[in-house]
Amino acid sequence: EPEVTQTPSHQVTQMGQEVILRCVPISNHLYFYWYRQILGQKVEFLVSFYNNEISEKSEIFDDQFSVERPDGSNFTLKIRSTKLEDSAMYFCASSGLAGGQDTQYFGPGTRLTVL
Amino acid sequence: KNQVEQSPQSLIILEGKNCTLQCNYTVSPFSNLRWYKQDTGRGPVSLTIMTFSENTKSNGRYTATLDADTKQSSLHITASQLSDSASYICVVSFPMNRDDKIIFGKGTRLHILP
Numbered sequence: 187e188p189e190v191t192q193t194p195s196h197q198v199t200q201m202g203q204e205v206i207l208r209c210v211p212i213s214n215h216l217y218f219y220w221y222r223q224i225l226g227q228k229v230e231f232l233v234s235f236y237n238n239e240i241s242e243k244s245e246i247f248d249d250q251f252s253v254e255r256p257d258g259s260n261f262t263l264k265i266r267s268t269k270l271e272d273s274a275m276y277f278c279a280s281s282g283l284a285g286g287q288d289t290q291y292f293g294p295g296t297r298l299t300v301l
Numbered sequence: 302k303n304q305v306e307q308s309p310q311s312l313i314i315l316e317g318k319n320c321t322l323q324c325n326y327t328v329s330p331f332s333n334l335r336w337y338k339q340d341t342g343r344g345p346v347s348l349t350i351m352t353f354s355e356n357t358k359s360n361g362r363y364t365a366t367l368d369a370d371t372k373q374s375s376l377h378i379t380a381s382q383l384s385d386s387a388s389y390i391c392v393v394s395f396p397m398n399r400d401d402k403i404i405f406g407k408g409t410r411l412h413i414l415p
Binding site: 227228229230231242277279288289290291292293294295297 | 405
């Protein structure tokens with residue numbers, strides 16, 4: 187069964203450094219998402235992406251964040267200058283239809299630790 | 302303010318027993334409501350998805366109900382198994398400018414004891 191994959195599984199970085207989290211969505215999906223989950227808290231929506239542009243973004247997704255689909259398979263989340271409070275699990279998801287209409291398939295997540 | 306509230310926060314039951322988890326939302330307008338299962342340290346896995354016109358949806362031992370008038374949903378788990386131990390998350394979508402916006406509940410942590 188096709189699945190969403192994410193790399194790395196765990197990323198440790200120093201505050202102020204840039205990180206890029208990578209995701210390979212399910213191949214025939216058209217809608218892509220990033221979420222984060224701070225330890226012990228609920229999952230929070232960051233951004234949705236369709237047709238090579240951002241569809242929606244949350245208040246969390248400020249100028250420090252950017253997303254890109256550099257080729258036909260990868261979908262990346264970049265955090266330009268990490269802060270301690272960026273430490274969280276970051277989940278990528280994809281769906282065949284717009285997020286409100288179809289099941290989203292989540293990847294296993296990348297645990298980001300900012301020191 | 303659009304919110305999704307789940308109860309109870311945590312629940313402990315014996316293997317083989319049934320249980321029901323609750324979700325109340327204030328989201329309006331409303332696209333659909335989903336229940337996810339999230340094992341510790343893993344990504345959420347979809348269990349059911351319902352639009353406002355559906356009032357029940359089953360997936361094996363999981364049955365979700367939806368009352369769009371009272372803005373309540375429940376997830377009923379029948380004959381629980383040890384592998385059902387996880388967080389169960391209610392997620393509500395509502396239409397925004399170009400895509401739906403998605404709000405997650407905090408989840409109910411379910412523990413199944415042998």
